[in-house]
Amino acid sequence: xxxxxxxxxxxxxxxxxxxxxxxxxxxxxxxxxxxxxxxxxxxxxxxxxxxxxxxxxxxxxxxxxxxxxxxxxxxxxxxxxxxxxxxxxxxxxxxxxxxxxxxxxxxxxxxxxxxxxxxxxxxxxxxxxxxxxxxxxxxxxxxxxxxxxxxxxxxxxxxxxxxxxxxxxxxxxxxxxxxxxxxxxxxxxxxxxxxxxxxxxxxxxxxxxxxxxxxxxxxxxxxxxxxxxxxx
Amino acid sequence: xxxxxxxxxxxxxxxxxxxxxxxxxxxxxxxxxxxxxxxxxxxxxxxxxxxxxxxxxxxxxxxxxxxxxxxxxxxxxxxxxxxxxxxxxxxxxxxxxxxxxxxxxxxxxxxxxxxxxxxxxxxxxxxxxxxxxxxxxxxxxxxxxxxxxxxxxxxxxxxxxxxxxxxxxxxxxxxxxxxxxxxxxxxxxxxxxxxxxxxxxxxxxxxxxxxxxxxxxxxxxxxxxxxxxxxxxxxxxxxxxxxxxxxxxxx
Numbered sequence: 001x002x003x004x005x006x007x008x009x010x011x012x013x014x015x016x017x018x019x020x021x022x023x024x025x026x027x028x029x030x031x032x033x034x035x036x037x038x039x040x041x042x043x044x045x046x047x048x049x050x051x052x053x054x055x056x057x058x059x060x061x062x063x064x065x066x067x068x069x070x071x072x073x074x075x076x077x078x079x080x081x082x083x084x085x086x087x088x089x090x091x092x093x094x095x096x097x098x099x100x101x102x103x104x105x106x107x108x109x110x111x112x113x114x115x116x117x118x119x120x121x122x123x124x125x126x127x128x129x130x131x132x133x134x135x136x137x138x139x140x141x142x143x144x145x146x147x148x149x150x151x152x153x154x155x156x157x158x159x160x161x162x163x164x165x166x167x168x169x170x171x172x173x174x175x176x177x178x179x180x181x182x183x184x185x186x187x188x189x190x191x192x193x194x195x196x197x198x199x200x201x202x203x204x205x206x207x208x209x210x211x212x213x214x215x216x217x218x219x220x221x222x223x224x225x226x227x228x229x230x231x232x
Numbered sequence: 233x234x235x236x237x238x239x240x241x242x243x244x245x246x247x248x249x250x251x252x253x254x255x256x257x258x259x260x261x262x263x264x265x266x267x268x269x270x271x272x273x274x275x276x277x278x279x280x281x282x283x284x285x286x287x288x289x290x291x292x293x294x295x296x297x298x299x300x301x302x303x304x305x306x307x308x309x310x311x312x313x314x315x316x317x318x319x320x321x322x323x324x325x326x327x328x329x330x331x332x333x334x335x336x337x338x339x340x341x342x343x344x345x346x347x348x349x350x351x352x353x354x355x356x357x358x359x360x361x362x363x364x365x366x367x368x369x370x371x372x373x374x375x376x377x378x379x380x381x382x383x384x385x386x387x388x389x390x391x392x393x394x395x396x397x398x399x400x401x402x403x404x405x406x407x408x409x410x411x412x413x414x415x416x417x418x419x420x421x422x423x424x425x426x427x428x429x430x431x432x433x434x435x436x437x438x439x440x441x442x443x444x445x446x447x448x449x450x451x452x453x454x455x456x457x458x459x460x461x462x463x464x465x466x467x468x469x470x471x472x473x474x475x476x477x478x479x480x481x482x483x
Contacts, residue, residue: 005476005481006481007479007480007481008480008481008482009480012480078438078439079479080438080442080466080467080478080479081466081467081468081469081474081475081478081479082475082479083479084466084467085467085468216468217467217468218468
């Protein structure tokens with residue numbers, strides 16, 4: 001349904017626009033944190049990792065700001081229909097984005113604990129997994145920006161691919177651990193990194209569900225596409 | 233269960249058509265809210281349900297309105313009996329300039345519903361209790377109704393309406409002249425009354441429609457644009473006009 005007609009009360013219109021802009025800004029910060037954290041890990045760049053850890057505060061601030069805006073909108077504007085969905089989904093999306101920020105920070109922290117002895121194969125798979133999660137995150141933010149339920153469904157359906165890559169990553173981590181007891185520290189951290197990436201994929205799927213609800217006013221039906229073959 | 237079924241109801245005031253082919257089913261013992269901008273026809277429709285438009289000479293109503301499967305627009309319909317079954321509460325509290333007791337007793341008296349003083353006392357007490365006013369007025373039943381506060385007067389009007397045990401109660405913006413506390417009392421009352429009566433309320437307050445009703449109809453320029461469950465209308469309406477109206481986007 002077309003929602004281009006502006007509100008009669010301009011300040012209300014501004015508040016909703018502002019909320020929307022903050023979600024997009026927060027999403028962009030999360031995309032950057034994810035991309036840079038994997039980069040810091042692969043290139044062993046401690047300075048970059050430190051910056052990501054520090055910048056997570058910025059993402060947390062956005063979550064607080066969005067929460068305040070949502071509470072104010074509910075208390076002062078009593079949003080209805082599309083406005084209600086805008087308000088409620090902003091709150092939920094900001095919470096998923098905050099988790100994505102945290103998980104990126106965690107990858108950055110782990111990158112600081114890795115020694116240089118890394119498996120090339122494992123790093124390659126991890127990089128592919130991370131690229132896919134980044135793509136998902138970008139697509140889901142775009143779907144929010146464009147209010148596109150079809151783009152949101154694409155993200156929702158692509159989670160299976162992330163699960164597949166996570167399984168490969170887990171297997172490669174286990175193989176790496178088996179090779180040599182000295183790999184224990186690196187292997188364990190990389191296992192967690194792949195798990196973090198898989199969780200981020202789940203958060204983008206959550207956001208996709210919210211975008212679908214925002215646009216359509218109904219919930220996505222059916223089970224999420226899943227592939228949990230880990231360890232098999 | 234369906235209580236009221238309106239079919240192709242058209243209303244015109246002289247050459248000006250106010251309602252266009254209204255079709256609506258009103259559920260029994262539920263609250264139905266009618267919303268829409270001023271002049272959209274919601275009050276006109278409400279007034280069709282107890283033939284109040286009959287008193288306006290230039291007003292012409294066509295179509296069919298079935299209440300309990302009887303077409304109340306039929307010439308054979310006894311309007312006095314109809315208004316016994318369909319009570320009404322208005323925007324401005326309008327108690328008779330008589331005592332509280334007489335306000336309630338008036339309806340049962342003209343409809344010959346009671347045989348004795350004791351029976352009438354009983355009706356007055358029950359009606360005032362149902363309207364949640366008894367405790368506030370039981371010691372001053374013989375004082376004038378117009379001496380009560382606005383909220384109390386409105387509850388007195390509701391008590392007066394329910395004293396003749398109507399099946400349907402029509403409310404035309406019953407809280408627009410009341411403060412938030414009196415409004416909450418009326419809304420609580422509406423919740424209670426729906427156990428025994430079918431209620432149709434016209435309101436300009438979207439929040440009130442959302443709070444009190446199970447079904448909502450949105451009128452615009454004499455048309456019923458959308459009608460459905462209240463949660464659907466306020467969360468995810470089907471029609472663009474409904475959405476624009478309830479979200480405050482009407483230019």
